[in-house]
Amino acid sequence: MFAKRIERLTSSLVRDILAAASRPGVISFAGGLPAEEALYRPDPAQLQSLQHCWQYGQTEGEPQLREAIAAEARALGIACDASQVLVLSGSQQGIDLVSKLFIEEGTRVLVEAPAYLAAVQSFRLFGADFLPVTVDPVTGPDAQSFKSALDSAQLAYLTPTFQNPSGYCYPAEQREHIAAAVDAAGVPLFEDDPYRELAFDGAAPQPIVGRLKNAPWVYQGSFSKTLAPGLRLGFLVAHPALVPHLTRLKQAADLHSNRLSQHLILQALQNGLHEHVAQILPVYRERRDAMADALTRHLGDLVSWQKPVGGLFFWVRFKQAVDTHALMRRALEAGVAIMPGDAFYTTTPEHSCLRLNFSHSSPAEIEEGMARLASLLR
Amino acid sequence: MFAKRIERLTSSLVRDILAAASRPGVISFAGGLPAEEALYRPDPAQLQSLQHCWQYGQTEGEPQLREAIAAEARALGIACDASQVLVLSGSQQGIDLVSKLFIEEGTRVLVEAPAYLAAVQSFRLFGADFLPVTVDPVTGPDAQSFKSALDSAQLAYLTPTFQNPSGYCYPAEQREHIAAAVDAAGVPLFEDDPYRELAFDGAAPQPIVGRLKNAPWVYQGSFSKTLAPGLRLGFLVAHPALVPHLTRLKQAADLHSNRLSQHLILQALQNGLHEHVAQILPVYRERRDAMADALTRHLGDLVSWQKPVGGLFFWVRFKQAVDTHALMRRALEAGVAIMPGDAFYTTTPEHSCLRLNFSHSSPAEIEEGMARLASLLR
Structure with missing residues (x-):
């Protein structure tokens, strides 16, 4: 009944993660949402x-x-x-x-x-x-x-x-x-x-x-x-x-x-779009630095990563192979949403990776989420 | 360079008509625009x-x-x-x-x-x-x-x-x-x-x-x-x-x-969407009736049509074959935009037709536009 292209409509894994990530109480590193504090609200x-x-x-x-x-x-x-x-x-x-x-x-x-x-x-x-x-x-x-x-x-x-x-x-x-x-x-x-x-x-x-x-x-x-x-x-x-x-x-x-x-x-x-951006950058910089600190303290021996100079994400590579989909499911049960790295490849990747968003969580939430992740991995 | 479907992107005739129709001073029966008076303007x-x-x-x-x-x-x-x-x-x-x-x-x-x-x-x-x-x-x-x-x-x-x-x-x-x-x-x-x-x-x-x-x-x-x-x-x-x-x-x-x-x-x-609609219907009804009157008076012997019981258009069929594209160009020069009927067919139609929108023009504009059209056709 459908056009052939519909067979290529990819599975809804990411939609499912994002839906789960928006549940109250879940610390989400999964999406790419701007900080609530950074949203532009037009003057009435x-x-x-x-x-x-x-x-x-x-x-x-x-x-x-x-x-x-x-x-x-x-x-x-x-x-x-x-x-x-x-x-x-x-x-x-x-x-x-x-x-x-x-x-x-x-x-x-x-x-x-x-x-x-x-x-x-x-x-x-x-x-x-x-x-x-x-x-x-x-x-x-x-x-x-x-x-x-x-x-x-x-x-x-x-x-x-x-x-x-x-x-x-x-x-x-x-x-x-x-x-x-x-x-x-x-x-x-x-x-x-x-x-x-x-x-x-x-x-x-x-x-x-x-x-x-x-x-x-x-x-x-x-x-x-x-x-x-x-x-x-x-x-x-x-x-x-x-x-x-x-x-x-x-x-x-x-x-x-x-x-x-x-x-x-x-x-x-x-x-003044650029003035608005100048105001929100410190919020993002603080969160990025909080995630860098938390990664070092909680997962420093297990993963490698570069501190991003822009954007909204850390790209984290495990030093040893990890079933990131199983980790994702266990993390969700522990109230943390993460995105498995293989979702971003068109072929099977060489390394086990995660994409972690730092913009949508407060520094305290980043610390708490990373601690929970670490306890799952140890 | 392009996907094959781009060869099927239809010519921009309609876009051209609509662009010409929006020039100041043109009476447009070509588009399907709501009356300005009928637009919903949210309360600040x-x-x-x-x-x-x-x-x-x-x-x-x-x-x-x-x-x-x-x-x-x-x-x-x-x-x-x-x-x-x-x-x-x-x-x-x-x-x-x-x-x-x-x-x-x-x-x-x-x-x-x-x-x-x-x-x-x-x-x-x-x-x-x-x-x-x-x-x-x-x-x-x-x-x-x-x-x-x-x-x-x-x-x-x-x-x-x-x-x-x-x-x-x-x-x-x-x-x-x-x-x-x-x-x-x-x-x-x-x-x-x-x-x-x-x-x-x-x-x-x-x-x-x-x-x-x-x-x-x-x-x-x-x-x-x-x-x-x-x-x-x-x-x-x-x-x-x-x-x-x-x-x-x-x-x-x-x-x-x-x-x-x-x-x-x-x-x-x-x-109350329905209350808003109830308020705008009289505007449309008046314009529809104005176009019906103008069609009868100016083109009654040349065309046949049904008075529409809803929507935004008259569908006008010429009793004899007319080059509606040539008419469209001449009408535009005379400051009236109309839509040739064959644009709405996937095959060559049997009859020469026009689609005429009545919602976007005032009764006076409808009268004037129809008079100009009639003078082109005689």
Whole structure:
């Protein structure tokens, strides 16, 4: 009865974990939720001033918001204008649109290993074959492996800035090399950049797409991590040749994005998004440091990890093989939600890993959750 | 470079018309926009009370809103509970999700002829082959044609209530016969019902899906026509066997719908959506009657049409063949936007038709626009 792609709709393990993680009393390191304290709450006076949000709007997005996003992108070294901007109903929608544009059964997609789970799921739904490139938590992708995967790829998907889940941030030189390789191969590059603003130890290097000379590209970002995910707003900026197709795909997907959210976020951009981010960074830095301390004290001899310089996650590798799914179930019984690392791979990984989120729990909860985890492991 | 489906992304004729129609000074009969006067504008005090909209939410939608939608569906004779409800980012999203669930290259889809354009475009994008069933503006679909199309269909898509574009409303007896035929064939039925509340001469019969005994079904509705399209909110209710798949597809498409819109619409439902609709119906009825009068006076000898008992459109058939695309271009030059009828067919239609929207123009604009159209045709 169903289309064949439905067989590829991945199991609901992650949905189940996240549902369990939201139960009262559970300390959740499983999701990627912003801190409640960090959520942007629009001023009610701003809400009252919104009087042009109720009629149908343009598929591409509100013109002023597109201008503001283009200006932000140019500040990151991406030569573009507002006509290349598409406002999205969250950056998950960008993954859906790019999947529709490029991927059918057998399309070869270069992905990082580990990679962002929900992107892999969408690519798989549309029939992708994966070309995984291992991202070492310290040195990133191996240049030779990257190049040989690129040689047979039809699309490359990268999250070079504070990657989810590994936390890795590609340095400028590596970005230059990758841009040159992508240009040489002529492969479309899809760069996903939702965590850029959450930089704890200095700004990240400029995006890879701004370093390209001729390859087609899509760059996307999100307001979910800096303002409020409930508003479901993201954006993409794309090579001019891709914009008409992406716009029609967007129209077929939901006509246009919520206009109320668009105006709220435009106001936030005009009134100082970056100031808001500057206020929330100390909250995240404190939680990151609390998790680093707790990991050292409770699990220091069992795992290795890098302190993330941005983003929302620790990527923790066990020194010996561990059944992380069994651990996940036992941890849930003990009131702690964790995410097994193999969920982020398209093939069986070499190491037993966990992804641990530090943004949604207080330092005290992080300490308590880590103590419980440690007692399960000993 | 692109997936093969991109070749099936239909030309942007309609987008072009709608863009031209929004130019200042153009009288637009082309789109399907609600009257500005009819748009629901939330009370600012309500907006201020919204304090739980900023974090990530559930893919399925806000629990209270799902309960309220299930109650409305039950009142229409659809046996269901809240677990069968999925909140959508506009009902266009439901078309995308149902396309993903059922349609791949060569899937045979029964559609009305004429049919809702944006649904046909989405089905085509995913590779549908169409089985069109002619809907006569007076008698609806022929029972025998419907049955024989159903015999080879893998999905049936119907808009039985104030159909866009024909305006036809299936009577109760016809709905019963169709339900029995769908049950006998075991074909999934996708019933799209965005116009139900816009009933000018009495309520429409209960939906077809509520009359099914065993066939799988998806029923969807929209708040765009009754409240405000800018909030981009619709819903679907589905057979329990389809809900888990549709939920995962929704998650892959945009994680969840805008929470601010969900709470605003929940408040509207609690505070009297039906009272709001009762207030706007006279506006629409007056405009419909104005267009009927203007059609009679200006084009009475050239066209035939039925006065629609609901919805937003007149479906106008020329007595002699007319190049409606040439007419459209000349009309635009004269400051009137119209929609050629062939856009709503999957095959070449027998008659020259136009779809004319009456909701977005004042009675004076309707009179002026129709006079200009008539002068072009004489």
